[in-house]
Amino acid sequence: MPFDPAKPSLLSTLVRHYDELVDHVRRRFGDRGFAREVVHDVCVQLLEKRDKDNVHTPLALLRKISHDQAINRYRSERRSQSWIVGMSEPLEAECTAPTPPRQYEAARELELLTQAIEQLPERCQMVFIMHKIHELPQAEVAVRMGISLKTVEKHLRLGLAACRVYLDRPPTTL
Structure with missing residues (x-):
């Protein structure tokens, strides 16, 4: 230009x-x-x-x-x-840590469950612990204990019923 x-x-x-x-x-x-x-x-x-x-x-x-x-x-x-x-306010993340009242409640429930399991007959206690605590399948519990699968199921029902009684919960919650 x-x-x-x-x-x-x-x-x-x-x-x-x-x-x-x-x-x-x-x-x-x-x-x-x-x-x-x-x-x-x-x-x-x-x-x-x-x-x-x-x-x-x-x-x-x-x-x-x-x-x-x-x-x-x-x-x-x-x-x-x-x-x-x-964005100045940070996004609120939901805290997954249990609150102190919930921690107290969980400790109390654990203590009650321990008492319930300790009150079970010896064989029932062993079946319950092997299946619920150590997470062994029912068939393996039956083989290890030398009992039938039906007997394992019976001991588990008795153990669960005892736990419900100690926690004062209706039968459908556990």
């Missing part, structure tokens, strides 16, 4: 009227630092793009470009701030 001294480029107009453009944005948005950043952004835009031809009033066009850039920047900053403010 040939240089025409009668038609100044947008970039040269921006340089000549820099303070005026900053004041124009500052009056609308209130912050001089913000206004400088906006005018610098406009300068970068002009450097990256080809100069417009036939601009009759370059200062008016620069004011319009600066104003539009300021609005875009302001909206972008508000969106960022609202997201940051919205």
Whole structure:
């Protein structure tokens, strides 16, 4: 593009009227630092793009470009701030640790279950512990103890019933 001294480029107009453009944005948005950043952004835009031809009033066009850039920047900053403010409170994670009253209740239940198991007849106690505590399958308990599978099931029913009695729970909860 040939240089025409009668038609100044947008970039040269921006340089000549820099303070005026900053004041124009500052009056609308209130912050001089913000206004400088906006005018610098406009300068970068002009450097990256080809100069417009036939601009009759370059200062008016620069004011319009600066104003539009300021609005875009302001909206972008508000969106960022609202997201940051919205996230300022940490997400509440559900605590999986038992509360002190629940810990006390669990310790009490464990003590009651221990007493219930200790009160079982010896063979019933062994079947119950092997299956419920050591998690051996009923068939393996029967083989190890030399008893039938039906006898293992009977001892487990008796053990569960004793535990329910000690915990004062209805028969369907265990």
